[in-house]
Amino acid sequence: MKDTIRQLIQQALDQLTADGTLPAGLTPDIQVENTKDRSHGDFASNIAMMLAKPAG
Secondary structure (H helix, E strand, O other): OHHHHHHHHHHHHHHHHHHHOOOOOOOOOOOOEOOOOOOHEEEEHHHHHHHHHHOO
16 A cells, blocks of 8 residues: 555656656655554655755
8 A cells, every 4th residue: 555655646746747846856755654643544655845845
């Protein structure tokens, strides 16, 4: 399941790059983990923090 989520995030990043929303050449290390607190959902990703600065 984590690999599927990583692939979906990568597809979204590819689309955002193609649209010009994100700069080309970004290669973030997409991490998907189980949440520490189940009330926060099943999985969490670091992608928002990884892209905050490059996205402006």
